[in-house]
Amino acid sequence: MYIVMPLWPEGDPHSDVIQQILWWQWNTIHFMYKKVANALQEYYAQRNNHPTEYLNFYCLGKREKLNLSIPKKEIPAGVVKLLSQTRRHPIYVHSKMMIVDDEYIILGSANINERSMCGSRDSEICIISKSTVF
Numbered sequence: 523m524y525i526v527m528p529l530w531p532e533g534d535p536h537s538d539v540i541q542q543i544l545w546w547q548w549n550t551i552h553f554m555y556k557k558v559a560n561a562l563q564e565y566y567a568q569r570n571n572h573p574t575e576y577l578n579f580y581c582l583g584k585r586e587k588l589n590l591s592i593p594k595k596e597i598p599a600g601v602v603k604l605l606s607q608t609r610r611h612p613i614y615v616h617s618k619m620m621i622v623d624d625e626y627i628i629l630g631s632a633n634i635n636e637r638s639m640c641g642s643r644d645s646e647i648c649i650i651s652k653s654t655v656f
Contacts, residue, residue, distance in 0.1 A: 523578070531543045
């Protein structure tokens with residue numbers, strides 16, 4: 523499984539709300555690796571498989587070229603300053619796709635949040651397909 527997610531949720535990564543989201547996100551990732559490791563140990567005890575052979579997380583970003591023409595006094599403070607110093611900018615990830623055992627595919631637009639799941643706010647769509655082998 524390959525999971526692609528933003529570097530951090532939308533907003534100021536130093537804010538209390540975003541830090542809470544990141545804390546829960548980290549704990550979820552840790553829990554997922556632990557579950558995969560336990561399943562590997564239970565079903566494939568004779569092999570020396572690592573959970574990262576089955577589960578990977580990626581945070582995409584782009585790196586800007588160094589622009590020395592921007593005067594230092596024009597570089598804002600805070601997160602924007604950090605981004606301009608490292609020249610790294612997060613890429614917003616909005617894709618939702620899962621392929622299971624080369625047999626099922628789920629492709630949709632919903633986020634796992636109240637806005638998408640409530641049913642009365644955003645319009646979301648999802649398609650599920652199963653391959654048939656003749």
